[in-house]
Amino acid sequence: MTTRTARVATALLAGAAALFALATPAAATSGTAAARLTVDTGPLVLTPTDRGYVGTLTATISNRGRADGVADLLITEPAGASFIGLDDGTPWFTEDLVDNRRVIGSFGGRVAAGDSRALRLNFQVWTTARAYPMLTLGGAIAVVPGGGTRVSDRDSFPTVFRSTSGSVRAPRVYRQATDTDLTVSGGDVTLTRQADGRLLGRMPVTVRYGNDAPSFRLAARAVLPAGVEVWSTDPQDMPSFPDSFDVPGGRFMPGEERTFDVVLRAPAGTPAGALGSGTFTVEAVYVNEPVGDVDPADNTTTFSVSAAG
Secondary structure, rough: HHHHHHHHHHHHHHHHHHHHHOOOOOOOOOOOOOOOOOEEEOOOEEEEEEEEEEEEEEEEEEEEOOOOEEEEEEEEEEEOOEEEOOOOOOEEEEEEEEEOOOEEEEEEEEEEEEEEEEEEEEEEOOOOOOOOOOEEEEEEEEEEEEEOOOOEEEEEEEEEEEEOOOOOOOOEEEEEEEEEEOOEEOOOOOEOOOOOEEEEEEEEEEEEOOOOOOOOEEEEEEEEEOOEEEEEEEEEOOEOOOOOEEEEOOOOOOOOOOEEEEEEEOOOOOEOOOEEEEEEEEEEEEEOOOOOOOOOHHEOOOOEEEEEO
């Protein structure tokens, strides 16, 4: 997360909160009457599924002051890339990273003096389900009066991962990887001439995601012989460019292996025969930044490209 991006997200958050506050009736206050916002949570209990662990945390925002208030939230994830949103669809922004976990900015809404409101926050940790329970600390929610910058209250919460049998007794510490363990492999490709004279060829590519380091997408850079370019992937769920593409299918589970086709193109007039060698290099991207890998050497596959007669 860049500093500039964080500043933009913070400005958007503060501006939206200010607009929300202006749209609500002002409380009748006198003297030193003010809102006093607090937040309380319990533990987050996650249930294993075939796509990691999922669970919902309830947070209660209370106003113990004598004036109505608007609450902004700062949510620190218990594990990297695990926060997936609020039940009510409230917008949220990534503001920062702390120990590879995102700090999320969102809105707690308007809380009348002496009142409280409950929020439901959803999480998914993309790691393999274990036969034993696990525990991690570090998740937290802070509340900031709307338009302000100073935290008025903060509550930390433990996160418990149920075992595959549902147990929570004697949990072990959950330790999430920080560097990915990617491998990519491909093969040589032959381009065949089409009716319009251009050449196209499909190259099967296999990518394996070896651990549970957090990332949101896998970006591939292509270095290809002169005149050859990436045309598409199959399946295709993100745009491709002549020298780059995203691995289709979204986020990976640890140990997941995915095979797809990369379609290469060369212009009409390309002569038959060997065109040269190319490479695809894959890297994970998390909060718009590349992620380190435990062995970068196997993040690249090399292949030859030829044109049929």
